[in-house]
Amino acid sequence: MSDLTTDPSDVRTGGVATDDAPWWRSAVVYQIYPRSFADSDGDGIGDLRGIIQRLDHLQRLGVDVIWLSPIYSSPGDDNGYDISDYQAIDPVYGTLDDFDRLLEEVHARGMKLVMDLVVNHTSDEHPWFVESASGIGSAKRDWYWWRPPRDGFAGGEPGAEPNNWGSFFSGSAWQYDRDSGEYFLHLFSRKQPDLNWENPEVREAIYEMMNWWLDRGVDGFRMDVINFLSKEASLPDGKVPPRATYGDGFPFYAGGPRIHEFLQEMNRRVFAHRTGAYLTVGEMPGVTVEEARLFTDPQRAEVDMVFQFEHVGLDHGPDGKFDPGSATPLEVKESLVRWQEGLSDVGWNSLYWNNHDQPRVVSRFGDDGVHWRESATALATVLHLLRGTPYIFQGEELGMTNMPFTRIEDFRDIESLNHYADALATHGRSPDDALAALHAMSRDNARTPVQWSAEPNGGFTTGEPWITVNPNFTHINAVAQAGDPRSVLSHYKALVALRHEERVVSDGSFRLLLDRHPTVFAYVRSLGNRQMLVLANLSGEPAAYDLEEVDAWRGASLLLTNSDAPSPVGDGRLGPWEAQVLVRG
Known part of the structure; x- marks a missing residue:
């Protein structure tokens, strides 16, 4: 069940904190990948009018911010991350008038809209x-x-x-x-x-473009690979890893010598003179906790939060993401906790399992078979109640799974197609081996259309979809879950509502319990006398735990669980993928 003291389906019209804390501490962000969200005209490609038609779903979910993946004019080599005009909408998505209407409709529902900023490169x-x-x-x-x-x-x-x-x-x-x-x-x-950010003319052109969008009414930017802007100007050779053909240039372009200077200048030229409440989040592959403390320290005026990749790299093998391995629940927990503790006194965490570049979490770290619902909701619970701002990727709130691709012809992503060709031609892999890697890690797993209903093509389009809809849309879809209190969707609504209603979630401290338990993730959030205990078994087997302070929680209120028969907290046991949230004080 998903049980709250208030109805989690209540429509929410805002999420601003009541004190001096930034508004985004109590906010939840929802990422839309427009190409796959909703198609209004039957051409098989999602568009802005389709997003407008589905805004009520997001309002009922309770999210505060919508982040749009790129909708700018683009040849589409990398599905919009190759931009040919920063100040024009690609015709496949609509027009600037459509965008203005979308922005108006988003704001009318008390939500904000954040654009994707791709300025490391252009088309x-x-x-x-x-x-x-x-x-x-x-x-x-x-x-x-x-x-x-x-x-x-x-x-x-x-x-x-x-x-x-x-x-x-x-x-x-x-x-x-x-x-x-x-x-x-x-x-x-x-x-x-x-782009060469060493050239001040480049920077000024980008700041002018950013100001143009903010003047139009957008509420901030998610910044693509923003820590790559500053390259080591001498462009030295990189070390060639074992079994690799090319050198690793990462040390010379990730977090380069002028990156903090560039971001601080961006803040001065774009945001410092404005009075609105904006959100800036920087995608930063390879960023460390220590670096993130600098990037997100409000006194330095760079970005509000970063996307880090540590936890989503745990199942990469020695040869990278297409050499997939596995990650234990303990490894995942330790990674998330390292960031919770590392940013506890300065800066802020972004919290995510999924985005347009990552496989579906329920297939990756969960169980998309026997324990599909339980694992989807358990993983959501432990993430959303951490200290930070949660991000939901479209379809995640429905428990969408990886796609059972069968042929290379089913894939659309340039990274996947290039890897397949390279694996066969350069590394002598068999087609089956190369396909197995894509099945697990391809970005296309996240890009199949949102499953709105059991209608043809999952209700995404009346035409031929640009990429195949996952065949499980007949039972995993929004219509089927909307009225079901046990559904993944209802559980996500409850989690979003908790962040809005319980200030201990948005503003409280974090304390880990059972740090070495192999499958149970347990922690306490505290704010004044209010305390919240989060318990989750991240495995398909029953788990026993020994919690020293269990007696203090015997009379606590059970705010949320994903179990029809939740285990009493005093028993020291959790069922497979069982999650509980208790509160006292």
């Missing part, structure tokens, strides 16, 4: 890059990272790349331009050239 079809690539003498040549071959030419062919860095999307991070005889840097797709 190679952006006018900036088109001009930059027009010749060595171009006025915008230095807007991107151009370098000559390091060992000259032979018979008109290019020499070696300027350094040995590899791309996140397989192959070299350098693309040769025959017209100018130089290479340009692209940490991602060859159609995503990296």
